[in-house]
Amino acid sequence: MYSDKVMEHFSDPRNVGVLKDADGVGEVGNPVCGDMMTFYIKVKEDRLSEVKFQTFGCGAAIAVSSMVSEMAMGKTLDEAMQITNQDVADELGGLPGNKMHCSNLGADALHKAIEDYRSKQK
Amino acid sequence: MYSDKVMEHFSDPRNVGVLKDADGVGEVGNPVCGDMMTFYIKVKEDRLSEVKFQTFGCGAAIAVSSMVSEMAMGKTLDEAMQITNQDVADELGGLPGNKMHCSNLGADALHKAIEDYRSKQK
């Protein structure tokens, strides 16, 4: 059902955790639909110096979170804002059709965290 | 489906044939319902001295005809009139339910032949 890449990220997710002193936090989803993701970022010189996440959800949701965290790390904020959910799915070697909607929200959570950071800067 | 006795009579039917100088002839059935039987009898001193039949029909119809001819042979006419279709079925070790109605008409044909004989006597 899942690609090898998805299973790899699912079974060994990168950057799991909470950043207590995060510069920005982004949350998406709710337990009714099945998946929840929280992203924590730290920003240094307009770049993501640290990205952590916590995810409640299925294999796809966990793999997506892990993949997003890896894709985002070290990018400038503008670059990170360009990452789309589709990019993430592609990078994971594709996701089952029914997982594209609910579980593929990692980029949204990341963007929310960046927006949170930016709104605090103003 | 059929008892051994039925198969025995079907594969080696007794008394098949036509009696050109029959004392009585009885016919039942029609090809629409599937089975037709013609019985020919010769009578000597109120007894059936010869019984022959022809049958167009299924295995049960042929076995029934053969069995009736055997059961009737040598009987007085009154005795032969007592033979019922059920007797024939019993003697054959039973018949499948759906064959009881259409195919089990041998006794009727015999009785018709006897009646034919009797009507000619009057």
Next chain:
Amino acid sequence: MRKVYMDRIAGTPLHPRVKEAMLPYLGERFGNPQNLHSFGQTAAEALEGARARVAALINAEPSEIYFTSSGTESNNFALKGLALAKRKQGKHSVVSAIEHLSVLNSVKSLERLGYTSTQVPVDQQAVIDPDEIRKAIMPETTVVSIMLANSEVGTIQPHFQEIAEVCRQAGVVLHTDAVAAAGVIPVDVQELGVQALSLAGNQFYGPNGSAALYVRKGTGILPLIDGGIQEHGKRAGSENLPGIVGLGEAAEIAGREMENRIARVQPLRDRIVQHLSFEMEHVVLTGHPVNRLPHHASFCVAFVEGEAMLLTLDMQGIAVSSGSACTSKSLKVSHVLLAMGLDHALAQGSLVFSLIDSLTQEDIDYFIEIFSPNIEKLRKMSPLYTQYLEENNNDVQ
């Protein structure tokens, strides 16, 4: 005793490779394709592999194939599911008079729900005139179902594509019962121009209990069997995976071997036709003399009844079938023979030979050797034959 099985329309033996393909799914591969764990995923791959193979046999897309449990279920699914999906447009179906009972009785059960139907007639060779379809289609008609090949008399509809064109122009959905044809002769849903097609594994060395309905993409159909999400929610129920895998394997082999099989079986069939039609008296071929299934020969033998012939042959190891009243549990003569205009007495002498691949020339020789004496014996017993001879001034033996 030699065993000569010539009742293919009742079902074929499993091809040994089909059996082999099924065995793992009766053993360690028992997973349910709907399950996410590895047992389930192995099963899901097998399911989709079989779907692709069945699709390839009839030139369809895998997503257009729905697995069912029998040709009968496929026909019910099609006739009821297509008609119910279109219930807002109209409630009238058109079928032919020689359809399988699963089609005719599906239409009948729709009548309980306020539907109506028209049966188009056939000619003496069981051929349907496209004009009759045109005449039968009314504004409220939504579904037409016409059999591609008839299993009782072997006729392959020669004007099928014209029928499809009539339906296309009228904007009605066309289903074909191809149970007797698919896997036997080339069947291509694109060439035929149908929206739905039934096929069954037990007609081409696949397993019983495994069949399929093709439904063209975009054609609305409601489930016959409601429940879970199997078969895209159109046919619920835990999949019969060994059966489905067997169907897939049988479809693959049938596609590849079709030409060889036909080349092999047709001359044997022709020999039977030659014997009964030309070397015997008072036997008529039923169905179309040319446009017929290559393994199929069917006749009416005058003056004798089908079951009696069938049993006599069976005692000598030969299995055939008949459309006579006595061979059916309903005790009715085949509606197909009556629709073709045969009279009742002649129809009672129906005999159907449907040959399987493993038959040999020797098997056919054996059959021919014993057949005429059997018929002679039964005719001698028949009052109809006696009557015929008398009317024609012959001696009664």
Next chain:
Amino acid sequence: MRKVYMDRIAGTPLHPRVKEAMLPYLGERFGNPQNLHSFGQTAAEALEGARARVAALINAEPSEIYFTSSGTESNNFALKGLALAKRKQGKHSVVSAIEHLSVLNSVKSLERLGYTSTQVPVDQQAVIDPDEIRKAIMPETTVVSIMLANSEVGTIQPHFQEIAEVCRQAGVVLHTDAVAAAGVIPVDVQELGVQALSLAGNQFYGPNGSAALYVRKGTGILPLIDGGIQEHGKRAGSENLPGIVGLGEAAEIAGREMENRIARVQPLRDRIVQHLSFEMEHVVLTGHPVNRLPHHASFCVAFVEGEAMLLTLDMQGIAVSSGSACTSKSLKVSHVLLAMGLDHALAQGSLVFSLIDSLTQEDIDYFIEIFSPNIEKLRKMSPLYTQYLEENNNDVQ
């Protein structure tokens, strides 16, 4: 890697003796039971033998057993066939909120034909109160369908006989979906007092594609699948004879081995319950703690999602199932869990263990060894767990 299959409700492996019984029917015994010749008669005997064995399992008469292709088809046949047969008396059905989708969606599709239905609620342990049935029955009610045992939460209805009594007094037909119960625990149609009962072979080491509906003598039912004369004209279609023979064999073995099987599997199941309920935190048992299937343990594990648990276990060779939204193709949380009043987040953590006979103490030990660390890892990843710990003033690790 050790393989531990605990997803029996998705299907059981075939019992080796069942497979053995089926093999001849995948080989030389390929005849069609409807045929008069010897191939057919051999098949007909096997068919009737299997029917008698299935009947014996549930204390019915052979003539009351109709073979179908799945538990789902049996449920469709019952719900639609019984309701349609009684359409002149009324058009209302009563079902419970925890019925299988094949029951709920059958009722839904009847609504397209002008029928209505009522769903009776269940309590937190999935138990149905007979009074709720009484209240739901209206003058136009004709059919009630109540599941004997629930496959998702294991509950066996403790008041089933009282429900039957309510139906008897009201003069309505009672069907029970016993797919999860028959062949597993004692099921007796006389004791239960039902007019119809569904069962399926793949729940007790029989084949997929083979199931049955019991219909009490004298109870009117219309066919779901119309056509020929198979199954007394109530379920047409060429019989899946290998499957039916397998079902018969499985029924026979199940009847004989039932006590032994229960004695073997229940302690293993109890060990799982003990571990999850008492040795772990934040896990709740779903379903009835006592009146439950002996091989069945089901839970909701707080703060984690079912599919993630299922995949993690699968990577370690352990197969289980879940009622979480993500494990279903429809992406909906199990309607059974919601009907029992569980909140959505907790229901997402559903895990169902259904044990097969071949499991050993070592298998369970292995599971227990790896389970808690798995859950710990997933919880560490879960924002819901973090939130819980924060609210309870614990350290976030």
